[in-house]
Amino acid sequence: MGRSLVVMLSLQLVFQLGLSGQLQASPDYDLAPVLYSASKDDNTITRIQAAMDAQTFNLSGSSSAEVLRSLLDELGISVSSQVLVFSKTSLQRKMITPTNPRAIYFNSDFYVGYVPGGMIEIVACDDPKGMMFYSFDVNAEPEKRRFLRSQECMSCHANKNTMNVPGLLVRSVFTEQDGQPLLSWGSLLTTPGSPVEDRWGGWYVTGRQGQTRHMGNQWVSNKDAGRDGYEATTGQNVTDLNVFFDTNKHLADTSDILALMIMEHQIHAHNTLSAAKVSYLRSAYLNKAIHHGKYDVSSPSAQKMIVATADSILKMLLFADEVELPEDGIDGSDLYRDSFIGQGLSHDGHSLRDLRLERRLFKYRCSFMIHSKSFEQLPEEIKTCVLEKLHAIVTGEDDMPGFPSLSSREKERIHGILSHTHAAYQRVVSR
Numbered sequence: 001m002g003r004s005l006v007v008m009l010s011l012q013l014v015f016q017l018g019l020s021g022q023l024q025a026s027p028d029y030d031l032a033p034v035l036y037s038a039s040k041d042d043n044t045i046t047r048i049q050a051a052m053d054a055q056t057f058n059l060s061g062s063s064s065a066e067v068l069r070s071l072l073d074e075l076g077i078s079v080s081s082q083v084l085v086f087s088k089t090s091l092q093r094k095m096i097t098p099t100n101p102r103a104i105y106f107n108s109d110f111y112v113g114y115v116p117g118g119m120i121e122i123v124a125c126d127d128p129k130g131m132m133f134y135s136f137d138v139n140a141e142p143e144k145r146r147f148l149r150s151q152e153c154m155s156c157h158a159n160k161n162t163m164n165v166p167g168l169l170v171r172s173v174f175t176e177q178d179g180q181p182l183l184s185w186g187s188l189l190t191t192p193g194s195p196v197e198d199r200w201g202g203w204y205v206t207g208r209q210g211q212t213r214h215m216g217n218q219w220v221s222n223k224d225a226g227r228d229g230y231e232a233t234t235g236q237n238v239t240d241l242n243v244f245f246d247t248n249k250h251l252a253d254t255s256d257i258l259a260l261m262i263m264e265h266q267i268h269a270h271n272t273l274s275a276a277k278v279s280y281l282r283s284a285y286l287n288k289a290i291h292h293g294k295y296d297v298s299s300p301s302a303q304k305m306i307v308a309t310a311d312s313i314l315k316m317l318l319f320a321d322e323v324e325l326p327e328d329g330i331d332g333s334d335l336y337r338d339s340f341i342g343q344g345l346s347h348d349g350h351s352l353r354d355l356r357l358e359r360r361l362f363k364y365r366c367s368f369m370i371h372s373k374s375f376e377q378l379p380e381e382i383k384t385c386v387l388e389k390l391h392a393i394v395t396g397e398d399d400m401p402g403f404p405s406l407s408s409r410e411k412e413r414i415h416g417i418l419s420h421t422h423a424a425y426q427r428v429v430s431r
Contacts, residue, residue, distance in 0.1 A: 027158065027164060027165075028164070028165075028278055028279070028282045029130060029158070029164075029165050029166060029278045031282065032285055033281055033282075033285045034129060034130070034278055034281055034282065035129075036129055036130055036166060037151060037154075039129045041124075041127055041129065041132045041149055042127055042128065042129075043124040043126045043127035043132055044075065044109075044110070044124055044126055045122055045124045045132065045134055045147050046147075048074065048147065049146065049147045052145075052146075058142070059071055059074070059145075064114075064116070064117075064138045064139065065249075065251060067120075067138050068112070068114050068120060068138065068251065069251060071112065071120065071122075071136075072105055072112060072251075075107070075109075075110045075112065076107055076110075076343075077105045077106060077107045077110060077112060078105075078107070078336065078339040078340075079105065079251045079252050080252060080254070080256070080259070080333060080335040080336040080339050081105050081106050081107065081256075081259050081263075081336060081339070081340075082103050082104070082105055082250065082251060082252040082254060082255065082256070082259070083103070083104050083203065083204075083255045083256065083259050083260050083263060084101040084102065084103055084104075084203065084204040084241075084250070084255035085101055085102050085104065085202055085203045085204075086098040086100075086101040086102075086175070086179050086202060086203070086204060087173050087175045087179055087180075087181050087201070087202025087203070088179045088180055088181060089171060089173060089181055089202060090102060090113070090121075091121065091135075091152065091153065092115045092118045092119065092121075095115045095117055095118045096115055096179055097178060097179045098177065098178070098179050098219070098244060098245060099244075099245040099246070100115065100116055100117070100245070100249070101115075101204060101245070101250075101255075102114070102115045103115075103250050103251070104263070105251075106259075106263055106266065107343070108125075108266060108343075108368065108369060108371070108372045108373075109124070109125050109126045109372060109373050109374075110122065110123065110124055110125065110126075111123040111125075111168065116249045116250070117139075118139075119135050119136060119137050119138065119139070120135070120136040120137075120138050121133070121134070121135055121136075121150075122134040122135075122136065122147065123168065125270050125372070125373060125374050126373035126374075126377075128377055130165060130166050130274050130277070130278070131165075131166050131167055131168070131270060131274060132149060132166075133149065133150045133151075133153040133157065133166070134147045134148060134149055134150060135147075135148050135150050136148070153166075154166060156169075157169070161189055162271050163271045163272065163274070163275035164275065165271065165274045165275045165278050166274070167267070167270060167271040167274055167275075168267045168270060168271065169189060169190075169267065169271075170189075170190040170263070170264050170267060171187045171188065171189060171190065171202070172187065172188040172189075172190050172194075172198055172199050172200055172201035172202065172203075172215055173185075173187045173188075173201045173202045174186075174187075174201055174215075174220050174227065174230060175201060175202040175219055175220065176219060176220055176223075177219045177220075177221075179202070181202060182220060182223065182227075185226075185227040185230075186227070187201075188201065190264055191264065191268055191321070192264060192265050192268050192319065192321055192322045192323065193321040193322065193323050194264075194323060195323055196209060196212050196213075196214050196323070196325070196326055197212065197213055197214060197215075197232070198215065199214050199215060199216070199260075199264075200214050200215050200216030200217075200260065201215035201216070202215075203216045203217075203255065203260065204216060204217055204238075204241055204244065204255035205217055205235070205238060205255055205257050205260065206238055206239055206240075206241060206254045206255050206256055206257065206332070206333070207237075207238075207239070207254075207256055207257030207258060207330060207331055207332040207333065208237045208239075208257075208328075208330065208331040209236070209237065209257060209326045209328065209329075209330050209331075210237075210326050210327060210328025210329070211326070211327070211328060212326035212327070212328070213232045213233075213236055214232060214235075214236070215232050216235055216238075216255075217234070217235025217236075217238050217244070218232060218233075218234050218235040240253075241253060241254070241255065254333050254335075254336070256332040256333045256336045257330050257331075257332045258330060258332030258333065258336060258337060258340075258355075258357070258361075259332065259333070259336050259340075261330070261361060262340065262361070265319075265322075265361070265367070265369075266369060268316060269316055269317075269367060269369040269372070269374070270369075270372075270374055272312060272313060272316045273313065273316075273369075273372075273374040273375055273378060274374065276309045276312060276313055276378065276382060277377070277378055277379060277382070279309060280305070280306070280309055280379050280381070280382050281379065283305055284302075284379075287302070297381050306381050306382060306385050307385060309382055309385075310382055310385035310386045310389060311389075311402070313378075313382070313386050314386055314389055314390060314393075314403065315402070315403065316367065316369075317366055317367045317369070317370055317386070317390070318365050318366060318367075318390075318393075318403055318404050318406075319360065319361075319362070319365050319367065319404065320402075320403060320404055322360060322361070324359055324360065325357065325358060325359055325360060325361065329357045329358035329359075330357050331357070337355065340353060340355075341353050341354065341355065344368060345371060345417075345421035345422075346417070346421070347416055347417045347419075347420035347421055348416060348420075350364070350413050350416070350417055351368075351417065352364055352366055352367065352368040352370070352371070352414070352417055353368045364410055364413050364414050364417070365404055365406060365410065365414075366390070366394075366414045366417075366418070370418070370422065370425075371421070371422065376424075383424060384424075384428065387424055387425050387428045388428055390418075390425070391415070391425065391428050391429060393406070393411070394406070394411040394412075394414045394415040394418075395411070395415055396411075
C-alpha cells in the first residue's frame with residue numbers, strides 16, 4: 001500500500017472517529033472535499049442577510065403575509081406556485097392541520113414554506129455546496145429577524161429518499177382528520193414515475209384530472225378497515241378549497257395540480273444533480289489522494305464513472321421515468337401556467353417550459369432544469385459529458401439505447417432552443 005493511500009485512510013479514520021473512539025460513518029457529503037455541514041454557505045439567502053445586516057435592504061411588510069410576499073418577490077417566486085400540505089410531516093408539524101395547512105412556494109432555484117402563525121422555511125438550491133436549509137422567524141421583532149441555517153432538517157432531508165445528499169422529498173401519506181399521518185400504514189415516496197393514483201395523500205389539490213383518482217383532499221374515515229380497505233373516493237377535480245378551510249390566511253386560494261407535478265419533477269432534478277455532484281467530487285478527491293494529487297479524467301475508470309453519472313442526469317432531463325398522465329390530461333390554474341411559461345428562455349417562440357398536459361407534462365422532453373443554478377454548478381467534466389450526449393441525441397437520426405425516443409421535430413426544437421439559450425450547450429456545439 002502506497003504512503004499516500006495510508007495517509008488518506010488515516011485521515012479518514014480521524015474524521016470519522018467520535019469522542020467515544022467508536023467508528024462513526026459520515027455521509028459522503030460531510031467528507032472532504034464537500035464538507036457540507038462544516039462549510040460556509042454562499043447563496044442568495046446569505047447575500048440577502050448580509051444586506052439586511054448592512055441595513056441596505058429589508059423585507060417590507062407589517063404582517064407575516066406581507067413579509068412572506070416580500071421574500072417571494074425578492075426570490076422571483078410567483079404566489080401562484082402555492083401548494084398546500086395538511087399532513088403533520090414537517091418541522092412545524094404541531095401547527096399544521098387540515099384547517100391550517102403548510103404552504104410551499106417555489107421556482108427552479110428556491111423553495112419557501114410557511115405555516116400561518118409559524119416560521120418561514122427556505123431551501124436555497126444555488127449554493128455551490130448543495131441545497132441549504134434556513135428558517136426565518138417572521139414573528140420576531142423586525143430588528144431580530146434573521147435567516148438561520150438549519151441542520152435539524154437533515155434527519156429527514158438527507159437519506160436514501162433524497163439520494164443520500166441534503167435534498168427534498170414529497171411523500172403521500174394516509175392521513176387522519178386532524179392531519180396526523182397513519183405511519184403504521186406506511187407512506188409513498190412521490191417521484192415523476194409515481195402513478196397519479198398514489199400521489200398527494202395529505203395534500204390539497206386543485207384542478208382537474210378527469211376520471212383518474214388521486215389521494216388528495218381527503219382523510220381516512222375508517223381506520224379499522226386498514227390500508228387494504230382504503231379507497232380514494234372523494235376530493236376529486238376540486239376547484240374551491242374553501243369547502244375545506246378558510247383560504248384567506250394564505251396568499252392564494254389554490255394548491256394547483258400542475259404546480260404539484262412540476263415541483264415533484266424539480267425536486268427529482270435537484271436531488272439527482274446534487275447526488276451526482278457529491279459522488280463525482282468525492283471520487284475525484286479519493287483518486288487524487290491515491291495518485292499524489294493528480295486525477296486523470298481520461299483514464300478508463302474515470303471515464304466510466306463520468307459517463308454513468310452523466311447518464312443518470314440525462315435520463316432525468318429527458319423524463320425517462322415520467323409516468324403517463326391521466327387519459328383526460330390535467331388542467332390546472334391559468335395563472336400558474338402562464339407564470340411558469342413566462343419564466344422560460346425561448347427561441348423562435350418555443351421554450352423548454354412549453355406544456356402539453358396530455359400524456360405527458362411538457363411539449364419538449366428536455367427539462368427546463370437544464371437552465372437551473374444546480375445544473376450550472378455541476379463539475380465541468382460531468383456537465384460537458386451530459387451536454388455532448390444530449391447534443392448527439394437531438395442531432396442524430398437514431399435513438400440512443402436507454403433513453404426515450406424523441407421525434408425528429410422534437411429533437412430539432414430542443415436543439416434550436418438550447419443553441420440559442422444555453423451558453424454551455426453552445427460551447428459544445430461550436431467545437
